[in-house]
Amino acid sequence: MKPIDIENAQQMLESFINKEVYVHVETTNGAYASHFNEKAYNVGVFVRNAKVTFSQAKIVRDGNVYRAGLKMPMGWIYAEGLTDWEIYEYDKLLLAGHDREGRLMVAMQISETPFDY
Numbered sequence: 001m002k003p004i005d006i007e008n009a010q011q012m013l014e015s016f017i018n019k020e021v022y023v024h025v026e027t028t029n030g031a032y033a034s035h036f037n038e039k040a041y042n043v044g045v046f047v048r049n050a051k052v053t054f055s056q057a058k059i060v061r062d063g064n065v066y067r068a069g070l071k072m073p074m075g076w077i078y079a080e081g082l083t084d085w086e087i088y089e090y091d092k093l094l095l096a097g098h099d100r101e102g103r104l105m106v107a108m109q110i111s112e113t114p115f116d117y
Contacts, residue, residue: 001084001096004066006059009085013057013068014095016110018098023070024109025079030085049114052077068095068108079108 028044057072062080069078081097088094092115097106109115 001086001094004059004082004085004095006061009059009066009068009093009095010057012087013059013070013110016054016093016112018053018055019112020051020053022111022114023051023052023077024048024107024115026107027079027105029105048062048117050077063103065097066095070110077108079106081106082108100104 025047026045029042052070052072052081054070054072054077057067057069059068064083065080066082067078068078068082069076080093082095084098085093085095092109092111095108096104099105
C-alpha cells in the first residue's frame with residue numbers, strides 16, 4: 001500500500017458513483033488495546049459485501065489522516081483515520097488506516113463485484 005494520493009483516490013471513488021457496488025468496512029483496535037491496558041475495551045466493526053448505491057463520494061484530509069464518505073439516499077457510510085490506499089485486481093479500491101506500528105485500524109473497500117469470504 002502507498003500513502004493516500006487524494007486526487008487519484010477521489011477520482012477512483014467517483015468512478016463508483018451511481019453504480020451498484022459492494023462495500024467492506026472494518027474498524028478494530030482488536031487485541032491491541034487489552035495487550036497494553038487491561039482496562040481498555042476492544043472495539044470493532046465488520047461489514048462485508050453490503051450492496052449499496054451512492055450519489056456522492058468524498059475524501060478529505062484531516063491533519064495526517066483522511067476521511068472518506070459515501071452518500072446514499074438514506075444516509076452515509078464513512079471511514080476516518082485512513083492513511084494508505086491501493087487499487088487491486090484492476091478495479092477494487094482499498095483505503096486503510098494503520099497505526100504507528102503498522103497495525104490495521106480501519107479499512108474501506110469498494111468493488112463492483114463481491115469480495116471473497
